[in-house]
Amino acid sequence: MRHIISLLLENEAGALSRVSGLFSARGYNIESLTVAPTEDPTLSRMTIVTSGSDDVIEQITKQLNKLVDVVKVVDLSDGEHIEREMMLVKVRAAGKDREEMKRMTEIFRGRVIDVTDKSYTIELTGTGTKLDAFLNAIERGAILETVRTGASGIGRGDRVLKI
Amino acid sequence: MEMTTPGIAPQGAASHTEPAPHTESPHTEPPHTELSGAEITVRCLQEEGVPFVFGYPGGAILPIYDEMFKQDKVKHVLVRHEQAAVHGAEGYARVTGKVGVVMVTSGPGLTNAVTGIATAYMDSIPQVIISGQVPTHAIGQDAFQEVDTVGVTRPCVKHNFLVKDVRELAMTIKKAFYIAATGRPGPVLVDIPKDVQLSRTTFHYPASMSLRSYNPVVKGHAGQIKKAIQLLLQAKRPMFYTGGGVVLADASKELVELVRALGYPCTNTLMGLGAYPASDRQFVGMLGMHGTYEANMAMQHCDVLLAVGARFDDRVIGNPRHFDQEQRQIIHVDIDPSSISKRVKVDVPIVGDVREVLQEMIRHLGTLKERPDAAALKQWWAQIDQWKQRDCLRYDRGASIIKPQFVVEKLYEVTRGELILTSDVGQHQMWAAQFYKFEKPRRWLNSGGLGTMGVGLPYAIGAKLAMPEAQVACITGEASIQMNIQELSTAKQYRLPIKIVNLNNRYMGMVRQWQEFFHGNRYSESYMDALPDFVKLAESYGHVGMRIEKPADVEPALREAFERTNDLVFLDFITDQTENVFPMVPGGKGLSEMILV
Numbered sequence: 001m002r003h004i005i006s007l008l009l010e011n012e013a014g015a016l017s018r019v020s021g022l023f024s025a026r027g028y029n030i031e032s033l034t035v036a037p038t039e040d041p042t043l044s045r046m047t048i049v050t051s052g053s054d055d056v057i058e059q060i061t062k063q064l065n066k067l068v069d070v071v072k073v074v075d076l077s078d079g080e081h082i083e084r085e086m087m088l089v090k091v092r093a094a095g096k097d098r099e100e101m102k103r104m105t106e107i108f109r110g111r112v113i114d115v116t117d118k119s120y121t122i123e124l125t126g127t128g129t130k131l132d133a134f135l136n137a138i139e140r141g142a143i144l145e146t147v148r149t150g151a152s153g154i155g156r157g158d159r160v161l162k163i
Numbered sequence: 164m165e166m167t168t169p170g171i172a173p174q175g176a177a178s179h180t181e182p183a184p185h186t187e188s189p190h191t192e193p194p195h196t197e198l199s200g201a202e203i204t205v206r207c208l209q210e211e212g213v214p215f216v217f218g219y220p221g222g223a224i225l226p227i228y229d230e231m232f233k234q235d236k237v238k239h240v241l242v243r244h245e246q247a248a249v250h251g252a253e254g255y256a257r258v259t260g261k262v263g264v265v266m267v268t269s270g271p272g273l274t275n276a277v278t279g280i281a282t283a284y285m286d287s288i289p290q291v292i293i294s295g296q297v298p299t300h301a302i303g304q305d306a307f308q309e310v311d312t313v314g315v316t317r318p319c320v321k322h323n324f325l326v327k328d329v330r331e332l333a334m335t336i337k338k339a340f341y342i343a344a345t346g347r348p349g350p351v352l353v354d355i356p357k358d359v360q361l362s363r364t365t366f367h368y369p370a371s372m373s374l375r376s377y378n379p380v381v382k383g384h385a386g387q388i389k390k391a392i393q394l395l396l397q398a399k400r401p402m403f404y405t406g407g408g409v410v411l412a413d414a415s416k417e418l419v420e421l422v423r424a425l426g427y428p429c430t431n432t433l434m435g436l437g438a439y440p441a442s443d444r445q446f447v448g449m450l451g452m453h454g455t456y457e458a459n460m461a462m463q464h465c466d467v468l469l470a471v472g473a474r475f476d477d478r479v480i481g482n483p484r485h486f487d488q489e490q491r492q493i494i495h496v497d498i499d500p501s502s503i504s505k506r507v508k509v510d511v512p513i514v515g516d517v518r519e520v521l522q523e524m525i526r527h528l529g530t531l532k533e534r535p536d537a538a539a540l541k542q543w544w545a546q547i548d549q550w551k552q553r554d555c556l557r558y559d560r561g562a563s564i565i566k567p568q569f570v571v572e573k574l575y576e577v578t579r580g581e582l583i584l585t586s587d588v589g590q591h592q593m594w595a596a597q598f599y600k601f602e603k604p605r606r607w608l609n610s611g612g613l614g615t616m617g618v619g620l621p622y623a624i625g626a627k628l629a630m631p632e633a634q635v636a637c638i639t640g641e642a643s644i645q646m647n648i649q650e651l652s653t654a655k656q657y658r659l660p661i662k663i664v665n666l667n668n669r670y671m672g673m674v675r676q677w678q679e680f681f682h683g684n685r686y687s688e689s690y691m692d693a694l695p696d697f698v699k700l701a702e703s704y705g706h707v708g709m710r711i712e713k714p715a716d717v718e719p720a721l722r723e724a725f726e727r728t729n730d731l732v733f734l735d736f737i738t739d740q741t742e743n744v745f746p747m748v749p750g751g752k753g754l755s756e757m758i759l760v
Contacts, residue, residue: 010376013325014313025318055504062501068322068342071376163375 002031002051004083004153006161007064008071011037011044015069019046022067028052028060032085032150043071043163047152049128071163080156086123087131088113090145093120097142108134119144127151197363200329200355201226204293207336208237210368213264215240215628216293217251221268222308224295226360228266240628240657243649245272247621249279249350250647253288254625257608258583258633260413262343263625265292270308274315278615280350281319285612286434287411289348291339292320298358299327312354321349329362337369346379347499348411379498383515388523391494391511392531394467398492399539400546401427402465404450406479407434407611408472408497410604414518415439418471421525425535428547430458432473434611437601442580447547451479452748453593456555457547459746459754463489464546470495472517475506476612477750483507485753496520555746555759556597565714567591567666567738570721571598574636574664577721582606583635585622587643588614590672593744595638617646620663624650627659634725636662641691641735642671651704654731662724663733665697668740676743680758701733712737 009015016035023030031049038045050060057075064073076083093101094117105112105122108130114121124134128151135143155161198206204227208216217240220228231239242248245267252263263283267276273294283290297306313323322342324335332355339351395401409418415438422429422445429439430450439446448455450462462468462480468491473479480486483506494511495503503512513520558568571594574582580600586592586609601607608622623637644665654661666672674689698708707730711720717736724732746757 014317017314018317021317055508059501059505066499066501068374068377 001053001057001077002049003057003075003077004081004151005048005050005061005064005073005075006153007046007048007073008038008043008161008163009046009067010069010071011042012069015044016046018067018069019048019064022063023050026059026063028056034150034152045161047150049151072161074155074161076153076155079159081153082156083127083151083153084125085128085131085149085151086125087134087146087148088121088123089135089143089147090119090121091138092118092142092144094118097139101138101142104134104138108137110134196365198366199226199230199361199363200326200332201230201360203329203332203364203366204336204355204360205230205234205237206366207333207368208264209234211262211340213237213262215252215255216264216266217242217248217255217625218266219245219248219268219272221272221295223269223297223357224266224272224293224355224360226357227293227295227355239266240624240653242621242653244647245275246279246617247624247647247650247653249276249283249290249292250615250618250621251625251628251653252290253279253283253286253618254585254608254622255629256283256288256290256625257622258605258626259629260289260411260605262289262291262340265290267292268295268308269297269312270310272308273310273312277315277319280316280352282610282613282615282618283350284319284321286407286610287348288350289343290350291336291343292350292352294352294354295360296325296354296356299356300358302356312352316352319350320352321347323352323354325354325356326359327356329359329364332359332364333366333368334372337372338374341372341374342377346377380500380514381516381519383496383513383520383523385523387511387513388520388527391469391513392524392527394492394494394511395425395427395469396531396533396535398427398465398467399536400464400466400543401425401535401540402461402468403427403429403439403471404432404462404468404473405429405435405438405471406432406473408517409435409438410472412472412498412517413604414472414521415604417518417521417525419443421521421528424525424528426540427535428461428544430454430462432479432611433596433609435473436596436607437604440602441600442602447551449596450754452481453597453744453746454748455597456553456746456757456759457550459748459757460550461547463754466491468493470497471521472497474502480507481748481753481756482751485756488753553759555757557760558742562714562739565711565717565736565738567594567668567736567742568598569714570664570666570717570736570738571595571638573718573721574638575599577718577725578634578636581634583608583626583630583633585609585619585626585635585637587619587637587639587646588616588673589640589643590668590676590742590744591638591640591643591666593673594666616643619643620647620650620654620661623661623663624654624657624659627661628657634662635659636664638664638666640672641665641667641669641694641697648700651701651706651731651733655705658729659731660727660729661731663731665733665735666738667694667697667735668738668742669694670740672742673744679743680747680749697733697735701731706731706733708733708735710735710737
């Protein structure tokens, strides 16, 4: 089953490699991993999307907690949560396709953030499945380049991950 | 470059006593005196009361060695290979329970140490490794003797640090000692670039510290402890399964008290031997791949299992699916939550310091009127006694060729079971575990997790330095001993009268055994050809060598060796080439699927 795990870790050199090294050393899956400093510059917040049986997920959270640099671990999938991913996609947009591409972007509530006479660069935010849906909705051959951030997650309501 | 350590020119073992308790305040300098990073490093080791550092100098750590030269509180033990430095520090830590300290240079110094660090990590041995590093401005430039030390060691340390600013050095070393010794212990590495060793700052060794991201749980959950005692009291076929965690937590006394109070059978893992006295009526022997028939059968068929400081690893329970075939309730006490429900599903997990939890269990049991079901227990013991009658450790005692088991039995008799016994890895290790009866913890030193050949001699060196009054012997084989044979020189320099019991069967015995059982008798590369004459080899290092070829000579030779209290004696026993270790649970099989003699 797919799980989205959030962690707070010391914003120190090597902390990221301890986490990614743990996943490769123990053979756990990583679907995506995102990390950036928080409003407290001594802390980084990481979101890992992984999958595995309940036993495996339990081990993943225990092993993450065991890392000395990791301050807190929460499996967001245990409760209501919000998940977002951002994608930049450069598409061919010339001639009659140009208007069609603009309309699709609007339908998916994306934005065109860069324009040339032959292409658009589109910014799109949402769940991973929404981003997939956009890519499936436009013509395959029109896609020149995509870049995705991987998912970030946060608990719904008053649930807060803080130290 | 030839380096000497006049600070501890060989003075005989008797001088290697515990250092006086450190009473000096950290503020002996005027407040504005600045010390170099190298001085700070050595001062930190003094503040920690470190009696021995095991190491080997080199370019990137010379400033620290220069400071070591100027003092004599922290003694340096010069090994002949960095791997042995780590094992030496492990040996010290395994017998004392204190943090062992290692000092190596950058690049090859560090990579040579990695096998030792991984060994310490697998067995949860507290250790601090100080490594020199190329100067910060040279890091990433592929400098001479540069290696990404924190990267290379990351998967086999509890934690590691690269110190880039001398102002953080003292605090980092403080953290390293704290992390190494607390929670589930382990090796912690501090990598110090040469320019940081030479930069200066004021020195203040912090008296205490806390880490927001590191707070090991010590006290067990009271409700879970009550539940565990309830389960234990209701058991019809109870079993104690205890491991190295009991030794690490110094919880042997509590374990014995609880086991005796309940009257239940107890088994130890390879790492736990000595935590429960081997001669005790309730001890059923070691369990696992080469455990006793009775221990493995009791483990498989119990209805309530109390696992303490053990981790259900593959060499202990074999195939977890086979283990799961029998219904039983499992209580698991461990300081490391990730050890619980990792290989088997646990019914009552208790995270905490093993000693604290056992104390709580004893206390709670004392408040209850309920006692174990005597009738059921009697029946269970009758069953165990029946299993015992298989006499699973029997061997041919009348053989005309020396049987390795016979040597271990005689070693036990001659030393009255009082040895600190170190071991290498292989058949001799298993025979020692089966036939040498350990009555106390911290007397059996071996590499259980990583299974590192070559640990025996450096473990013995570390143990003898730590406990100069104790008799220390290393049981080994002709293959293992050659992996760190150069340490005979270290043992000479520090005059350590260790006894080496070499069970020489001219084969990598355990490899040969597996090839016989599972690879159609094809002894691929397991024959040890072109062996040295170990007697002459020992003599060339300035020690005493003896070769023993007849069973009748075994005991007299051992007696003579142990009477030579000032000599390292290398006993080369020429043993039966075809002897195998029984019982054996083949890899991937279940505990009740043993091959018996």
